[in-house]
Amino acid sequence: GAVVSQHPSRVICKSGTSVKIECRSLDFQATTMFWYRQFPKQSLMLMATSNEGSKATYEQGVEKDKFLINHASLTLSTLTVTSAHPEDSSFYICSARRGGGSEAFFGQGTRLTVV
Amino acid sequence: AQSVTQLDSQVPVFEEAPVELRCNYSSSVSVYLFWYVQYPNQGLQLLLKYLSGSTLVKGINGFEAEFNKSQTSFHLRKPSVHISDTAEYFCAVSDREAGGTSYGKLTFGQGTILTVHP
Numbered sequence: 001g002a003v004v005s006q007h008p009s010r011v012i013c014k015s016g017t018s019v020k021i022e023c024r025s026l027d028f029q030a031t032t033m034f035w036y037r038q039f040p041k042q043s044l045m046l047m048a049t050s051n052e053g054s055k056a057t058y059e060q061g062v063e064k065d066k067f068l069i070n071h072a073s074l075t076l077s078t079l080t081v082t083s084a085h086p087e088d089s090s091f092y093i094c095s096a097r098r099g100g101g102s103e104a105f106f107g108q109g110t111r112l113t114v115v
Numbered sequence: 116a117q118s119v120t121q122l123d124s125q126v127p128v129f130e131e132a133p134v135e136l137r138c139n140y141s142s143s144v145s146v147y148l149f150w151y152v153q154y155p156n157q158g159l160q161l162l163l164k165y166l167s168g169s170t171l172v173k174g175i176n177g178f179e180a181e182f183n184k185s186q187t188s189f190h191l192r193k194p195s196v197h198i199s200d201t202a203e204y205f206c207a208v209s210d211r212e213a214g215g216t217s218y219g220k221l222t223f224g225q226g227t228i229l230t231v232h233p
Contacts, residue, residue: 044159046221049220093158104221108157109156
């Protein structure tokens, strides 16, 4: 149990286009989902926290108009990178927490390359 | 605010030798503690976690960690490593106060690359 699926695993897009990444909790209802970004040879940095049905809470320094997060259901959250640029190239990982749970479960991550 | 410091960025070790990966944290509130492993181009896999109870926690793949509240440490150990343990390891903390909006949000250390040599 507690499987989180992230799609796509890899994506290459042209500069200026938008990319959507999906994060699904397959066998539990996720009241909260988290989006992290990991630059090469660095640790994971939290970008935003989303609670189902409400607006995401963004960490300081993360542009909410650039990184659009939607958590429309208890099993799906999406991250859309709008007008992507090469500096947005990174590894994006989501995690999901079930209601009342102490642990968040991670997706496999998405490698975004903007050319 | 919370912070996590992993004292070693890289740890080389020979196969079948013991290993310890160090982690210290600071927090103004009570925390849960986690160790994750990441293989290249993959997500994170939970090795073990400390929530409450016994301070010695056993995880998967023969790893264990000990929570030391006075030293605010949560070092990861394995008595005999294998080549397959080569990966990057992350220590993380989360706020244990249930009901808060930050509950489940993880603060990660910088990571330790464990390289096991034959």
